[in-house]
Amino acid sequence: MIIAPSILSADFGNLEKSIEPVKDAKWLHVDVMDGHFVPNITIGPVVVKGLRGITEQVLDTHLMITDPLKYAKAYVDAGSDRITFHFEAVSDAIKTAEEIKKLGVKVGVSIKPKTDVKVLLKVLEYVDQVLVMSVEPGFGGQDFMPEAVEKIKELVTLRKVIDNNYLIEVDGGINKETAALCKEAGVDVLVAGSYIFKDKNPAARMNDLR
Ligand code: DX5
Ligand code: ZN
Numbered sequence: 001m002i003i004a005p006s007i008l009s010a011d012f013g014n015l016e017k018s019i020e021p022v023k024d025a026k027w028l029h030v031d032v033m034d035g036h037f038v039p040n041i042t043i044g045p046v047v048v049k050g051l052r053g054i055t056e057q058v059l060d061t062h063l064m065i066t067d068p069l070k071y072a073k074a075y076v077d078a079g080s081d082r083i084t085f086h087f088e089a090v091s092d093a094i095k096t097a098e099e100i101k102k103l104g105v106k107v108g109v110s111i112k113p114k115t116d117v118k119v120l121l122k123v124l125e126y127v128d129q130v131l132v133m134s135v136e137p138g139f140g141g142q143d144f145m146p147e148a149v150e151k152i153k154e155l156v157t158l159r160k161v162i163d164n165n166y167l168i169e170v171d172g173g174i175n176k177e178t179a180a181l182c183k184e185a186g187v188d189v190l191v192a193g194s195y196i197f198k199d200k201n202p203a204a205r206m207n208d209l210r
């Protein structure tokens with residue numbers, strides 16, 4: 001299982017020091033918000049470029065933005081390795097996935113808590129990962145919505161019939177207890193922000209999740 005610390009809850013006054021305790025995590029999760037698709041504004045390509053300069057970790061970039069195709073290249077150029085867009089933000093998810101893949105990165109599609117897994121049926125064979133939101137996107141530190149567990153199970157079942165081995169990722173409200181529920185359901189990637197970074201000992205929190 002991959003644990004992807006979400007830097008949204010890290011200290012932006014000193015990102016390098018803040019991510020040091022999680023340097024053995026294979027991935028870092030980067031939450032991009034545009035103040036339009038979600039009511040918050042966060043990380044632009046310049047920050048990704050800065051991160052790229054201080055770590056070789058996989059930068060798993062979660063675009064919570066209205067026009068992912070307009071900005072995906074800027075994030076790839078800045079150093080993002082994986083780009084996830086929101087199904088709700090686009091009119092043609094297959095085309096969006098294909099265009100992002102052409103940029104030379106892995107692509108993911110994400111659904112908000114109220115969006116049904118079934119809407120993804122046609123796009124599943126085009127993506128490298130599916131990100132299940134277990135909180136309303138926009139902010140760290142919210143409570144896990146248990147409906148996400150069923151969605152993970154559905155995606156595990158669908159993966160058996162769809163000829164594509166996408167990763168299943170869950171994002172929002174992950175702590176020791178909710179991580180266990182998701183693992184049992186078959187998740188591959190756990191994103192955790194506040195649980196890791198709002199503790200005095202982020203490395204210990206990483207180990208707890210492991
Ligand atoms: C929320 C973001 C999450 C967030 C998770 O919109 O997509 O990645 O950082 O934070 P926690 O783990 O605190 O719920
Ligand atoms: Zn995220």
